[in-house]
Amino acid sequence: MSPLTLILTCLAGWLAVGLAGVFFARRFFFVARILFPAGAALAIGVAAAALASIFSDPETAILPLGLPGLPFHLRLDALSAYFLCLLGAVAAGVSIYAAGYLRRREGSATPGQQCLLYHLFLASMCVVLLADDAYVFMVAWESMALSSYFLVTSDHRIAEIRRAGYLYLIVAHIGAIGILLSFGAMSGGEADGYTFAAMRTHELGGWLQSAAFLLALAGFGAKAGLLPLHVWLPEAHPAAPSPVSALMSAVMLKTAIYGLLRVAFDLLPEQQWWWGALLLGLGLATAVFGVVFSTVQSDMKRLLAYSSIENVGLIFAGVGLSLVFAANAMPLLGALALTAALYHCVNHAFFKSLLFLTTGSVLHATGQRNLGRLGGLIHPMPWVAWLALVGVIASAGLPPLNGFVSEWLLLQSFLFTPQLPHGYLNMLLPVAAGAVALIAALAGFAMVKFFGVVFLGQPREEALAQAHDAGTLERIGLVWLAAGCLALGVLPNFVIATLDPVTQLLVGSGFANSAGKGNWLLLAPISEERASYNALIFLGGxxxxxxxxxxxxxxxxxxxxxxxxxxxxxHPVAGGRTQDTAEGFGQPIRQVFAPFFRITREHPSPFDREPHYRIVVEDPLWHLLYLPLARLVEFGTRLVGLLQRGRIAIYLMFSFVTLLALLMFTTR
Amino acid sequence: MDIDALLPQFAAQLFELFAALALAPLLTGWVNQWRARLQGRTPPPLLLPYHTLMKLFGKEPLLAHNASSLFRVAPYLIFSCMALAAAIVPTLSSELLFAPAADAIALVGLFALARVFIALAGMDIGTAFGSLGARREMLIGFLAEPALLMVFFTASVISGSTSLATIVDTLAHREFHIYPSLAFAGVAFTMVSIAENGRVPVDNPATHLELTMIHEAMILEYSGRHLALIEWAASLKLFAYSCLGIALFFPFGIAQTLGPGALAIAVALMVGKLALGGFLLALIETLSAKMRVFRTPEFLGSAFLLAVLAVLVHLLLEGSR
Structure with missing residues (x-):
């Protein structure tokens, strides 16, 4: 069986599992303990098949689904295979965890419905990665957005969650419009121009090509959480059940990265260097913004959501740098930067899903998402705490785990920028490297806050002492992901070897052969004199x-x-009230980065018998961009609403006037 | 790779590691002595840090009831991070076994790993001081780390490598002309090392005044062998930073070949340079007053700007060389 067939079989398996969940919705044990592990096994199948196909030639298939005369074109090449591998490997851990995480009565959606939507979500992400024409791509993209929307709002009786889901739906559709228009620009107006194969051959004019890129950037950026379209992300991720947050953050954001890579490197024939510079700037701005906001959050899942924005920003910065190198005919350096970005994709997928899942266990054990009511959980929940520590170290970009490797590669590729022929650009880029260093350091701050406030110290509430540790299935899922973080961290050359065909495909060069030079443990891009890092010796040391x-x-x-x-x-003070709260820990950041925030403080008056001190830290973009935009739309709809009088005579008059106008127009 | 070439490298690596372990408390004692002398106090004995360490190792550690295992593991981990850091820095020779395993960026990562663990350990007991110290330490950390990386970037843009051994080889063997970028980077590095090692004007290692302490606040709950390891690690950090400064800015005399003669010269020069560096550190500490905690962002922000300026100056003025 060829890899593509195997993947499609697994996809069909996922759909079958999802449907079985609906049919046996009343049998909780069957749905949770049998169907979800089956889904995990299928995910491993997808990952294995994708890994096997990454070194072989692209494989295509035409499925007679969809509309008559518009079949689905599918294609499995190295880029798709890499992302499918990421999807399968992460989804396996998340599905096993979800098997233990599901509760009989929680939220408004039954486990059966969640099972269907969850597997539909997985399958549609898979199809997005396999799509080889705009039609199937958009169908899969939309079903991915819708299934995840329903998963986010699975607890839809809570108004806040409905609101978060609505925001997510709006931004997802604005993004989809951008992607659709971008495909339209690339199709060149031909009848069968909607296939990717046709788009690759089209010679677009200079501005049309840039327009297609910018539209794709807006569309995929909205899905990935790129500034200023990031607002849905910190709302939707905390609202969703934890396995769904994990999947959205780990895999769904990566499908947006995949889409942008597909358009920018594969479908558009010539890259412009300023695309890369734009991506780099936007990516770094997003990353700084995300990490600064993640350090001041008091909700543990929002903290992680902002940290996802940061990581997406870093990935975009790497892709942008790679575009700059590729457009300047430096394929080897382009491959280095692209490897850093793609490596960070898989790293982020592993450590962020691990962290989101640990918040799920904490949530089930304590019922709290607010950092101000947690603390000291390392005592009742040692498994979750120590596995979260692995995720925290990886996420903070510390050696010897995986987050460090990709940041190391990214910094290395920044160090080559003085070779660029652009005078101003190569002077700005070292500053960009400084920004990457700042982002990594701030990520450490956010992660110390997350781990320290949740798991260390004294419990801030009495009830926390009764918290229970994660169950066996949850532990298996967490251990799988933590082991992934460790393996990706200490064996970087295997990952880079798998990335070689991908960079060959996209920028026409790989550096796996130059990396290490036979010493399979030593990571040395370009040359050993230039830079080298040996994670295994590091860990062993x-x-x-x-x-x-x-x-x-x-x-x-x-x-x-x-x-x-x-x-x-x-000073004998009992209890955990004297420790830093989450707000207290974030206070230095609020002070240093004050211009980033919109801070409102409520001070108590001196005569208040029950004094309250309240501080609200908001995203200034809400007030600068989104609320004015919403008011503008509201104003427009009110104008349109003037037409709506609610009396049939007036509507008849409208029809009459229209008819008259049309008659005058046609008979003239 | 053949074993014959590895063996002397391995020996040099071990020698350097144990030299660092043995000499680090001496450097701390030397700085403390000079500080006392410059401030008009009677200096403590030079070997006092060794005595303190021995005393602490012999004592029984007192552990809070709610201390987790992370609190107990952290001192060992922090100590080994600092020992490895001291081993990575090409102090005596650039022909080290460990050199290809970790470059300048990995060294910064190693320091950051130790910092994260000491901050987490500070938060573990759940006292007000512990978390206060942890947050201040992380504040200084995220400001100092980019500046330190930019200093390394300056050196690596000059030498075309982030490997510390290659950087030192290049800088030691360059034809003698003055790099203005290195002067900027040197000032930035000094500022970063002062902040990272908890010295005046950023922190004061000799105080337990709650308004100002950073490092001491985090380790308030440690005692006995745990405290000894942390104190030793702090000495090692100071030693590693001093050696880094010497390796980057005054690398003359670091052995490029592994012979007893070259190593002996290297050791002698190193001791001399460290003695001078320790005196200068004591002088800086005596001449400056402790800053408020929220002045440190300005202090370290200017260090970062100087380091960025160093890279730019190199690209603008020295790029053609």
């Missing part, structure tokens, strides 16, 4: 050194220990 110090201290001195009360500096 830390582990060995820690172990040696431990043994030495124990054997040279002693291992005695005494448990005492916390030293209270002579």
């Amino acid at each position: 830390i582990v060995a050194c820690t172990g040696a110090v431990f043994v030495a201290v124990r054997s040279l001195f002693h291992g005695r220990l005494r448990r005492v009360d916390t030293w209270d500096c002579g």
Whole structure:
């Protein structure tokens, strides 16, 4: 069986699993404990088939579905295969976790409905990655948006969640319009111009080509959370059930990256360097914005959602840098930057889904999403806490885990920018490298806040001591993803070797052959004198050194220990109220980055018997961009509403006037 | 790779690691002595840090009831991070076994890893001071880290590599002309090292005044062997930063070949340079007053700007060389 057939079989399997969930909706045990693990097995099948096909030639298929005369064109090439691999590997962990996470009565959607929507969501993301014509792409893109919309609003009795879902739906459709128009521009107005194969051959004029790129950027940027179309992301991700948040953040955002790569490198024949510069600037702005906002959040899932915006921004910056190199005929450096971006895609998919799933366990154990009511959970939930620590270290971009490798590659590719022929650009780019360093450091701040406030310290509420650890299936899912973070971190050359066909396809060069030069552990892009990093030795060094110090201290001195009360500096204060709150921990950021926020403070008056201090930190773009836009739309609709009088005589008069006007127009 | 070439590299690596472990408290003692002398106090004995470490290792650690295992693991981890950092820096020789495994960016990552763990350990007990220190430490961290990376970028744009060994080789063997970019980078690096090592004017290692302390606030709950490891790690960090500064800006005399003669010269020069550097650090600390915590963003922001300026100056003025 060819890989494409195998993937399509798995897709059909997902649909069957989803339908089975609806038919056996009353049998909770069957839906949760049998169907979801089956979905996970199919996901592993997709990942394995995609991995097998990544080194082989592209494979195409035409499915006689869709409208008569408009069959579905599918194609599996290296780029699709890489993203399918990401999807399958992450979805396997998330599905296993979801099997343990589902509750009989939670939210308004039954487990059966969730099962259908969840697997439909997976299947449509798969089809997006496989699509080879604009028609099937848009069908899959829309079914992805709709199934995820219904998953986000699965608890639709809560007004806040309905609102979040509505916002998501609007932005998703604005984005879809952009993508559709971009395909329209690339089709060249021909009858069968809607297939990607035809688009590749079209010679577009200069401005039309740039228009197609900009439309695609707007469309895919809206899905990925690029500034200023990011507003839905911090609303929709916290509203969704945690496995869905994980999938949306880990995989759905990556389909947008995939779409942009497909359009910019594959479908459009010539790249302009300023596209790359634009992407780079937008990406860095998004990343700085996302990370600064993630440090001041008090809701743990919103914190992670903003961190996803940051990571998407970094990926876009890498893609932009790669475009700049590729447009200047430097394919090797383009491959380096693109590898960094694609590597970060899979890294982010693993660590962010891990972190979102741990928030799911915390949510089930405590019923709290607010950081101000959590704390000290490492004691009742050691599994979740230690696995979350893996995600936190990876997400903060620290060695020896995976987040560091892609940031290292990105910084390396920035260091080559002085070779560019653009005088001003190559002077701006070191500053951009500084921005990447700042983003990585701030991500560390956000992650310390997340982990420290949720899992460390004293519990801020009495009930937290009764929290329970994750169940077995949840643990399996978490361990799978954490192991992925570790493996991607210590064996980077395997990932880079898999990325080689992708960069060959997109920028016409790969550097897997130059990386390492036979030493399969040493990551050395371009050359070993230039830069090298060996994650396994790094990890081994830390582990060995820690172990040696431990043994030495124990054997040279002693291992005695005494448990005492916390030293209270002579001020006996009971309880966890004296520790930093989430707001307190974010205070330095609010002070340093004050111009980024719209801060409103409510101070208590000195005579208040029950004083309250309230601080609201908002996204200034809401007030600068979205609310004026909404008011404008409202104004327009009110104008249109003038026509609507509610009396039949007036409507008849409208028809009459229209008829008269048409008659005059035609008989003239 | 053949074993014969690896063995001397391995020996040099081990020698450097143990030299760092042994000498780091001496540097701390030396700086403390000079600080006392310059401030008109009677200096403490030079070997006092060793004595303190031995005393602390012998004592029984007191652990809060709600301390988690992370709190107990953290000191070992922080210590080994700093020991590795000191081993990566080409202090005595650039022919090190560990050199290809970690470059300048990985070194920054190693420092960041230690910082994250010490901040998490500070938050673990759940006291007001611990989390206050953790947040201030992370504030300084996110400001200092980009500046430090930009300093390394300056050096790596000059030498065309981020590998520390190659950077040192290039800078030590260049024809003698003055790089203005390195002067900017040097000032930035000094500012970053002062902040990262918790020295006046950013932090004061000798105070437990709640308004100002950063590093001490995080480690308030540590005692016994845990505290000893953290203190030793702090000395190692100061040692590693000093050696980094020497390697980047005054690399003359670092051995490029592995012979006993070259190593002996390297050790002698290194001790001399470190003694001078320690004196200068004590001088800076004596001449400046402690800043408010919220002045540090300005301090480190200017360090970042200087480092960016260093890269730009290199690209603008020195690019053709």
